[in-house]
Amino acid sequence: MSLEIKELRAGYGKIEALHGISLQVGDGDYVAVVGANGAGKSTLLKAISGTVQSFGGSISFDGKLLTKMPAHEIPTHRIAHVPEGRQIFPALSVFDNLMLGAWLVKDDTQRSDRLALVYDLFPRLKERASQMAGTLSGGEQQMVAVGRALMLGPRLIMLDEPSQGLAPKLVNEMYERLKQVHELGTSVLLVEQNTTSALKYSARAYVMERGKIILSGPSEELRDKEEIRRAYLGI
Numbered sequence: 001m002s003l004e005i006k007e008l009r010a011g012y013g014k015i016e017a018l019h020g021i022s023l024q025v026g027d028g029d030y031v032a033v034v035g036a037n038g039a040g041k042s043t044l045l046k047a048i049s050g051t052v053q054s055f056g057g058s059i060s061f062d063g064k065l066l067t068k069m070p071a072h073e074i075p076t077h078r079i080a081h082v083p084e085g086r087q088i089f090p091a092l093s094v095f096d097n098l099m100l101g102a103w104l105v106k107d108d109t110q111r112s113d114r115l116a117l118v119y120d121l122f123p124r125l126k127e128r129a130s131q132m133a134g135t136l137s138g139g140e141q142q143m144v145a146v147g148r149a150l151m152l153g154p155r156l157i158m159l160d161e162p163s164q165g166l167a168p169k170l171v172n173e174m175y176e177r178l179k180q181v182h183e184l185g186t187s188v189l190l191v192e193q194n195t196t197s198a199l200k201y202s203a204r205a206y207v208m209e210r211g212k213i214i215l216s217g218p219s220e221e222l223r224d225k226e227e228i229r230r231a232y233l234g235i
């Protein structure tokens with residue numbers, strides 16, 4: 001798979017939040033986008049998912065223009081989005097939440113194989129399969145959100161602040177699971193305010209500020225450069 005974003009401008013009504021973003025995610029890539037509050041990170045993922053209006057530029061996935069596609073068609077290309085704040089269905093069971101992620105999967109065997117994989121990654125979800133998702137802890141709800149995305153069998157998984165609201169130990173745990181997902185062959189694009197984890201696990205990163213990419217490169221370099229850390233990353 002390949003995701004290619006060129007000079008993307010996007011926003012809300014008349015407000016432009018992204019002012020010409022160019023970014024690539026290649027096959028097997030693990031890319032992080034970091035930046036402060038309001039930089040436009042969530043807007044970027046929503047533009048890829050087709051839920052935010054693009055004003056100009058292009059987003060293509062395997063050469064197909066996503067910017068011309070209705071939002072409901074994007075997942076058919078096996079692009080999964082784990083939105084900010086999880087957005088699971090609190091009154092449905094864990095199992096039903098996971099199954100909602102498989103709405104496009106017609107093959108029963110494929111569906112049960114994916115469920116087995118999700119339960120393998122997150123055994124806690126198997127234990128809690130019949131529990132109402134709204135009664136889970138924050139960390140468990142994040143597992144449901146990621147698990148639901150995996151039920152699609154994504155070629156690209158996009159995550160919006162997977163560490164948000166999690167205790168430090170759970171942040172590591174979540175990132176270790178995402179590492180496994182990546183190793184199994186899914187390309188990863190994540191946005192984070194938690195720069196430390198994002199730069200530790202990703203291979204490449206982009207730094208966003210006020211709707212623009214101001215810096216990009218191998219994550220290790222961005223992490224190690226003192227002046228970058230101080231000026232842009234707040235770590």
Ligand code: ATP
Binds near residue numbers: 037043084
């Ligand atoms: P955070 O980490 O706080 O979510 P972010 O980097 O993800 O920040 P966005 O949520 O993408 O930032 O917001 C980028 C800009 O777009 C901000 O100026 C924000 O106020 C604006 N914005 C976001 N959502 C909307 C909306 N629904 N309507 C109008 N403006 C919006």
